[in-house]
Amino acid sequence: MVPAGPALLALALGLWGLRRQDALWRDEAATWEVAQRSLPEIWHLLGHVDVVHGLYYLLIHTLFEIFGAGPAVLRLPSVLAITLAAAATAATARRLTGPMGALAAGLVPALLPVMQRYAQEGRSFALVTAGVAVATWLLVGVLCPAESGGPRDGRGRRVGYGWRWAGYTVVMLGTALLNWLSLFALAAHGVTVLIARRSGQRAQQGRWLAAAAVMVPGVLPLVLASRPQAGQVAWIPPASAASLLGVTAMLVVALVCARVPRPAGTGPSPVSVGLPLLAVPQLGLLLASWLVTPLYVDRYVLYSYLGLALLVGPALGWAVRTTGAYARRRGWARVPGEALLAGVVAVVFLALLPLELGxxxxxxxxxxxxxAAATVAALARPGDGVVYIPDQRRDAALVTPSSFRGLDDLALAEDPVSSGTLYGVEASPARIRAAMLARHRIVLVSDTEPAALPPAPRDLVKRAVLDRYFVRTATADTGGRRVTVYERAR
Known part of the structure; x- marks a missing residue:
């Protein structure tokens, strides 16, 4: 019953405010638009962009076909994924520590604001986290001493591991196909297996290597297919000081929690499982960002927070037990450990409430x-031209086409579906300039904050034409977008 409490809490927090007044941010808008294409159209798209998200797009496409498109349908898989991750983390910790520490470990991913954020987003990161959580539970199941005492065959060998290793292989392969950066979790599991080998679990090293030998070739085609599309992550800046400080702080907390005493045993500990799962993905992605290309974004290794939970949970369980024992020695009223833990959870929840509401x-x-689309509908007139800087801001028209009815996209040469792209293919700068100069009114959709990347040549032309030949007559900043109306100067 230990996993039930964290699962219920994660589910309740995930469903709370799920729709966000039907707001969609740019990443979710990509999922929304692609998932409503036909299967041949999605396949055509993946040959050009977003092949790394292909499996996820197919999943959401299927759900939209069954239940219809809607923000709740878009985000519900992520809610269920974090619910599963919380339950699997508690079940994993139950094999590594006592019930109190296991319960606390499962509550950590349920309460973490970063987990709550991605539990309510229509992207694949929560599903990847659930996959890693289940795979970790399967791995610990073959390493923990409780399983070592299981049935044996006529030669004295333990039996019953085959289904776990098969399940581990399938789950990790599926997780890597959702996001191949989850292979850092495979490496973290390798460290755990190597530590277990030193504790007498030598046979499991060969089985893990066999599983890895299936997974790596299985995901290699996706890795190779994504390399020509690497320009899609060109927006990622080098790892900031804040990112480095955050990773350092997590590792410090993890190391402090690792000092908590635990019962002696020969099997894996929360430290041997949790610390690699936290450190290897975080440090691995930072190292790749320094040596290869800037790539560090915390959501890409969201699953590493499960490692933190496996360390914080047992430490919190130990603190609860120690506090209860101290109270009994002092002759104070006896308070059950579960009540103490519930009090801690309540305090943490209230402390985080402003973040959770936000x-x-x-x-x-x-x-x-x-x-942003609603703002365009309010300011534009039928027959107006519309341009986007950058062209990714066309997502507003793709998600809510009714708000752009009667407007002419002056830069678009080929629509997104036929071109197999997310935002379509724009015409040459000269053709864009000519189309803009033929209009009396133009609506510009852009960002309120300038992009980090240098503007594209087409965007320079759009801006130059507007600044030289047009006069701004209305501007509205809303939802992180800027909608500006220009009229031809007299």
């Missing part, structure tokens, strides 16, 4: 595609 506001993400 995450459920429509303004909590970078932008809101739908409110």
């Amino acid at each position: 995450l459920r506001e429509p303004t909590s993400r970078t932008d809101d595609v739908r409110v």
Whole structure:
């Protein structure tokens, strides 16, 4: 019953404010638009962009076909994924520590604001986290001493591991196909297996290597196919000082929690499982960012927080037990450990409540595609031209086409579906300039904050034409977007 409490809490927090007043931010808008294409159209797209998200797009496409498109349908898989991750983390910790520490470990991913954020987003990161959580539970099941005492065959060999290793292989392969950066979790599991080998679990090393030998070739085609599309992550800046400080702080907390005493045993400990799962993905992604290309974004290794939970949970369980024992020695009223833990959870929840409320506001993400589209509908007139800087801001028209009815996209040469792209293919700068000069009114959709990347040549032309030949007559900043109306100067 230990996993039930964390699962119920994660589910309740995930469903709370799930719709966010139907706001969609730019990443969710990509999922929303692609998932509503036909299967041949999705396949055509993956040959050009977003092949790393192909399996996820197919999943959401299927759900949209069954239940219809809607923000709740888009985000519900992520809610269920974090619910599963919390339950699997508690079940994993139950094999490594006592019930109190296991319960606390499962509550950590349920309460972490970063987990709550991605539990309510229509992207694949929560599903990847659930996959890693289940795979970790399967791995610990073959390493823990409780399983070592299981049935044996006529030669004295333990039996019953085959289904776990098969399940581990399938789950990790599926997880890697959702996001191949989850292979850092495979490496972390390798460290855990290597530590277990020193504790007498030598046979499991060969089985883990066999599983890895299936997974790596299985995901290699996806890795190779994504390399020509590497330009999609060109927006990622080098790892900032804040990122380094955050990773350092987590590792310090983890190391402090690792000092908590635990009962002697020969099997894996929370430290041997949790510390690699936290450190290897975080440090591995940082190292790749320094040596290869900037790539560090915490959501890419969201699953590493499960390692933190496996360390914080047992430490919190130990603190609860120690506090209860101290109270009994002092002759104070006896308080059950579960009640003490519930009190800690209540205090943490209340302390995090401002963050939790903020995450459920429509303004909590970078932008809101739908409110920007509504602003266009309010300011534009039929027959106006519309341009986007950069062209990715066309997502507002793709998600809410009714708001752009009667407007002419002056830069678009080939639509997204036929071109197999997310935002379509724009015409040459000269053709864009000519189309803009033929209009009396133009609506510009852009960002309120300038992009980190240098503007594209087409965007320079759009801006130059507007500044030289047009006069700004209306501007509205809303939902992280800026909608500006220009009229031809007299």
